[in-house]
Amino acid sequence: MCAEAELTDARGTISALQARPREDHKQREELTDQQSVDKETMEQLVSARADKAAMQRQLADAERTIKTLKDQLECLRTRLAEQEQTIRALFSSGSSPSSGSSVVPSDHLASLASMNGFAATKRMLDELEKQSHIVNRLIASNGGQLHPIGPLDGEIEINVGGTVLCVPRKPLLLPGVSESLIAYLLLHHLDGLPKDTDGRPFLDADPVYMEWLRDEIANVGVADAQGESHEIVLTGDHSTDSSSLFWHELLFDTKTTLGSHLTRETGACEAATNGKDPIDIIKASASDVEAAMADLVEAERELKRFHRAIGPFFKSAAGDDEIKSVRVLGKTVSTTEATLSSIGSDKRLYRTLHSGAPVSSIRPDHLMKVVDFARRQRIAPPGSIVKPPTSTNAKQLRVDTEMYGLKHEPSCSGLAGGGHNFIAKSAEEWGKVIDMTGKHSPTATLIYKSSRDTLGYSSFINKVTGKSGLLFALRDGDTHRFGCFIDGPLAPPDDPTQTNLYKAPLFFFSLSGAYETPIKIELPEESQMVKVAGAQGAAQANNMDWSSNARIGCSPAGVLWLGLARHGPAADLSSCQLWISRDELAEGYSGGYSYYKGTLAQSLDFTCDEMEVWQVQAK
Helix, strand or coil: CHHHHHHHHHHHHHHHHHHHHHHHHHHHHHHHHHHHHHHHHHHHHHHHHHHHHHHHHHHHHHHHHHHHHHHHHHHHHHHHHHHHHHHHHHHHCCCCHHHCCCCCCHHHHHHHHHHHHHHHHHHHHHHHHHHHHHHHHHHHHHHCCCCCCCCCCCEEEEEECCEEEEEECHHHHCCCCCCEHHHHHHHHCHHHCCECCCCCEEECCCHHHHHHHHHHHHHHHHHHHCCCCCCCCCCHHHHCCHHHHHHHHHHHHCECCHHHHHHHHHHHHHHHHHCCCHHHHHHCCHHHHHHHHHHHHHHHHHHHHHHHHHHHHCCCCCCCCCEEEEEECCEEEEEEHHHHHHHCCCCHHHHHHHHCCCECCCCHHHHHHHHHHHHHHHHCCCCEEECCCCCCCHHHHHHHHHHCCCCCCCEECCCCCCCCCCCCCCHHHHHHHHHHCCCCCEEEEEEEEHHHHCCCHHHHHHHHCCCEEEEEEEEECCCEEEEEEEEEECCCCCCCCCEEEEECCEEEEEEECCCCCCEEEECCHHHCEEEEECCCCCEECCCCCEEECEEEEECCCEEEEECCEECCCCCCCCEEEEEEECCCCCCCCCCCECCCEECCCCCCEEECCEEEEEEEEEC
């Protein structure tokens, strides 16, 4: 038994001896791993200490640089103060730097030049700051913001004439769109629009056109994301629709530099004017200040132009921006109180939208067109021709338009009617005449009126010379109103004693008297001639006994003489003669004849009671 126990112990001892090398090896491996970790940690510690030392050196260098800059700034301030004191001392002692006196050293003259430049720049910066405040006030008016409103990846929800549309914001900033008035309005002046009952901005415009434009703007964004481009152009029915043509020209084709230009220049101005220390003013060179001033002046002009065009859409202090709506077969049609008031409370359209009762006696799209015709007449710039709405069912649309109290005729915005004492009695009547000129989107501007400017030839010629596209309107008594249009200038000769004879496209027209309704009377091309006398000259008639200041048209088709008299010209332009050959008169003529000649006045020779000259221009 003892031998077996000893044998077992011996075996255990042998096993222990065999295992010890393995344990020693494992311990050595663990020790080696720990040493590697310690070494890596030490290297990191050494690296961190080196980085800290480098940062401390950089900080020390920065502190020294800052101290140097502060010293330089203080030296500069000291020099400026010394220069100012020197100049003041020179002037207080009676020395004149401009006299060239040897009393003033050359370094003092240099100081004076430096101070003069400094003062001039300072004055320019003061003016720049004032101009910046003007621009900022214009931006802030009507709820404007300098920077685009809202996140660029979002949408703008807006109520357009009763239809809620969501316009993607980002494409409004892309070339081809950002220059439009509608883009600047939606991005910068959304808060200036009135709000509907749900708090959405309300735009008193045609929802049909705006929905089309929204889709086109989205197409621009899609094309840009694909590295392509998309041009927004009226096509299909929109290209001939009077409403789409009006809104496209006003909101999209009318361009502005405000979207991209104003933010940059105003920011530059603020940067230039924020600092008041001499070092800041010196850094702003005179050329930079002049350029910034020119940009801000241009921004002011652009903002005023924007407000003139878009002003009718903004909230009104008069309270006429209240939104009126009506439901038509499930469709909402809305406009503002301002639009309804402009047509008059006696109109059925006014009463219908004020009552708010549902309507079922008209197609929704036709009522939208009637409402839009009223709003276009309100929003159109003065002197613009507003054409009646168009539809595939033109006959029914005319009936619907007139059923709601509007004449289905071209209307001239802001000219005739409304208490103005013009020869044309209504906007519709005047619109018909200006529409005869064939000008695209024409505007008319009154440049001469005899009751205001006198019938003297010198006054007349001073008003009309240099203008082109002249529409003459004359009144003979209370019944006969008529005139002519010259698609060109009324050009007197260089020599005041001579006359100028030249060709110019022209036609005559009648508003009342000779015809029951406005009508255009065209002349053969060979009779489309104009003869204008100088201030001391005379346009002679064929018989040589009679002469005038001006002759419009010629034999054998028709002639209007202004200032006609025997051995004339007459004392003023009121002495006139108008005749048109029987062969050239349009159907419906109810006047008399003299030797196969008819007239648009009460008689061939007449005294003009009022004369107006309008300049008609295409946009």
